[in-house]
Amino acid sequence: MTPSTADIAAASAMEYRRAGRPASWPRAASAPPISLRHILAALWLALIPSTLFAQVPDFRQVFDDHGVVMLLIDPASGQIVDANPAAADFYGYGRDALRSMTIAQINSFSAELLAAERALAEKENRNYFIFRHRLASGELRTVEVYSHPFEFDGRPLLLSMIHDITPGRSLEEGMWHYQQRLEELVAARTAEAEARHRAVIALLAGLSVAAVLTLVLVLAIRRIKRAEAELRESDALYRHLFHANPNPMWVFELATLRFLAVNDAAVSHYGYSRDEFLSMTIKDIRPPEDLPRLYENLGELPAGGLDQAGVWRHLKKDGSVIEVEITSHVLEFDRRECELVLAHDITARRQAEERLRESEERLRLSTELAQVAVWDYRVPTDRMSRSKNHDSLYGLPWQDDWEFGTFLDVTHPDDRARAHETIRQSLAPGGPDHYAFDFRVIHPDQSIHWLSVVGQVVERGPDGSGMTVRGTLTDVTERKRGELALALAARRDQALLNLPEAAEALDEAAFMQRGQELAEELTGSRIAVIHLVDDDQETIERVTWPRATLEQDCRATRDKHCPVSQAGVWADALRLRAPVVFNDYANAPDKHGLPQGDAGLERLISVPVIEDGRVRMLTGVGNKPEPYSGADVETVRLLGESIWRIVSKKRQQAELRQKLAELQQWYEVMLGREGRILELKREADALRQRLDEPRRYAEDLADLPQEGGVAE
Known part of the structure; x- marks a missing residue:
């Protein structure tokens, strides 16, 4: 049965909980002989102070340059967080490949063997484990694993050192893990022999113990001297890393707040010489109004570990103010409680962020004044991110969620199907990436407003369907009203021009x-x-x-x-x-x-x-x-x-027309009467001419017509 990552991590963590020592970074040279490795590893972990490596600002170079196989492991998941080059050479994997693996992919023990090894290590009171690790070539190697808890970048990890002891185990590959059982059998036989030869055994045991203790003492002295040499080398290395760091760094004493050490970047960046720095306190590089906050922060420093103190204002020698992000760590320096500080100048970044905010505010104001909103719609989640003025263009207060159904609900019923179909075609595989159309919305007060939407499909899925759409929304009500007014005026004018023709x-x-x-x-x-x-x-x-x-x-x-x-x-x-x-x-x-x-x-x-x-x-x-x-x-x-x-x-x-007809009729009547009068007048004239001729008068009188014209 294959062990889980949690089983392997638990086996490694068991010894750490029992040891109960503070985090430190173990450093080991080449492995000593197998018969003495266990004793030397225990002495090394016990004798090296936990604060020895906390006094230097960075451990990366030591980890990378060391010849011992080292792994950084997440104790919760068993994930290999990092591996040094020696580990890559040993296992045959690249460092990136190791970082993508868990310790369970390397350890070949079954769950039963893992549990047995963990019990055996605890019974023998040893702080290492013996495992079988599989290399990239498939070869199995017997290894001793020494591990210790370590806090790296604010993250609790396990630092494991691996020693290859395969030559001493290759002949017992199937049975070596049951050594303790054999030792118990030997102890039983030894107990029987001791009953017969107690005096001899006691003498030999005493001599053996004395020899071992003498050898252990000699080896311990050698190891201490070697550790002191390594410490001196490490101190020189980390002092170089401290002074060569491109970010300003310093160490100050918590009791007096005086600078005890500053690196070259601090001298260059702040403008003070090193001697000037060492005569100052950290209060001298802060504006007076920020001192209360400084005192408050110092009173709340965490007991060990990193302190992300946030953004502070600092004064340079020329009086200019800069903004810096402060990261610090409490440590012991020259037997005094101090704090190591790294300052990252973010003044330029803050100024850029402020310019960006101003630009975004100008864009927001311009879009709001122009009644233009911007939006970003994710099709798989049916969610839209949008500018603050987006919902108001629909006459609505800000909505917590804006889905495609929300858009359809507020669209005018007469425009809803057309809008839906246009968007559907654009999102379909092979559809156009760009679309634009005008549509109407009904505000809560029942007023009709026109909006113009422009969309661009910026991401499509494997099948070609739209995944992400970005676009703008513009209120074009006034423009539409103008267009409709012009169209109405044209129709109305044409209708008014056609009215006389219709009247005819x-x-x-x-x-x-x-x-x-x-x-x-x-x-x-x-x-x-x-x-x-x-x-x-x-x-x-x-x-x-x-x-x-x-x-x-x-x-x-x-x-x-x-x-x-x-x-x-x-x-x-x-x-x-x-x-x-x-x-x-x-x-x-x-x-x-x-x-x-x-x-x-x-x-x-x-x-x-x-x-x-x-x-x-x-x-x-x-x-x-x-x-x-x-x-x-x-x-x-x-x-x-x-x-x-x-x-x-x-x-x-x-x-x-009616009056004209009547006048015409009267005219015709009057015209007829006037002609009759003229005719009578002519007849009267003729009669007067004949009065002079009585005979003819009488004759003519007899011939006159018998009409009523004269009476008229």
Whole structure:
């Protein structure tokens, strides 16, 4: 059975918990002879102080340059965090390959063998383990593993040193792990022999112990001297690393806050000489107003380990202020409690971040003023990140989540299918990466607004379907209103130009019905009516009827005349002598109701046509799907005035034609009478001429016609 990573990590961690020593970085030269390795490893771990390596700022070079096989292991997961070059050479894997492996992939022990080795190590009270490790070539090696806890970059790890002891184990590969059992059997036999030869054994044991102790003492002295030499070398190395670090570093005493050591980068960066630094305290490089915070931070230093103190302001020698990130560690230096500090200057980064914030704020203000929002939509999660002004363009407060369904819900029903299909085609495999379209949204107050969306598919999945879309959203309501106003004005002007031609082809009733239909079309209304007002201003005459009313009640045309008092809301414009607009008729105050038989109203416009101080005609429209605007009122007014002007003119023309016909008739009568008078006059003249001739007079008198013309 293959052991788990946790089993191997637990086996390694067991000895560390029992030892209970502070973290340190073990350093070992080449392995001593096998028979003495256990004793030397124990002495090395016991004699080297835990703070020895904490006094230097970096351990990386020692780890990389050491000839002993070393691994850094995560005790929780068994993950190999790092391996030195010696480990890569030993195992035959590259360092990157080792970093991607766990210790379980190297250790060939089964779970049972792992448990047995762990129990045996604990019973023998030894601080190392004997495992079988598999190399990249497949070869198995018997190794001794010495491990110790270590905190690296603020992270608790296990530092393991591996010694190859295969030559001493190769002949017992299948049975070596049961050595303890054999030793117990030997001990039993030895106990029997001791019963017979106790005196001899005691003497030999004493001599052996003395020899071993003498040898151990000699070896310990050698190891201590070797460790002191390595310590001197390490001290020189880490002093070099301290002074050569590109970031400013210093050591100060916690009791006095005085600088005890500074590196070259600090001298160069802050402008003080080394001697000037050593005569100062850390208070001298801080603005006075930051000192209370400094004292507070010093009082809260952690007991060991790294302190990420955050961002501080420091003063350079020239008086300029810089911002630095401080990382520190409490340590013992020259037998004094001190703190090692690394300062990373982030002034340029902060200035860049501030410029970036200012740029983002200018962009935000410009987009908000231009009513432009930006967004980023992830298709797999159905989530959109967006600028703060995005939701307000839809007339909504900020929404916690914005999904594709949210977009469809707020889109105008008439535009919803088109918008959905455009986006679907773009996200489909092989679809266009770019799309743009205008659509309407209905705000909570029921007002209609136009938005323009531009989207760009910036990421597609393996099958070619869109994964990420970025784009902009712009409020184009005013532009659309302008375009619609221009289009409406063009349609309205054309309709007004066509009215005289229609008036010539239609009678008055049909012409006014046509005018009503134009009012419905141009305003998007479902009903329209036209009333004529009598001269007494007390009675109105409905000359056209809404189609809906005619469909509901075919008798409506019988009741054309209606007193103003019974005309309902349509006569409000007559009463007020001004246009009347209701966009929420159901909740309108002081409404006068509807005449009997009229279709229900939701919205309406009623506009009077005034001529010579009297209201001559009322033009009304109603039930537009969206609220009426000033442009609708103007359209109804122009249509009403044009219709009345044409109707009035046609009526005047009809009246003139009738009067002309009457005059023509009278003229013809008068012309006939004038001809008769002239004829009688000629006859009278002839009679006077004949008076002188009595005979002829008598004859002519007898010949006169017997008519009543003279009497006339």
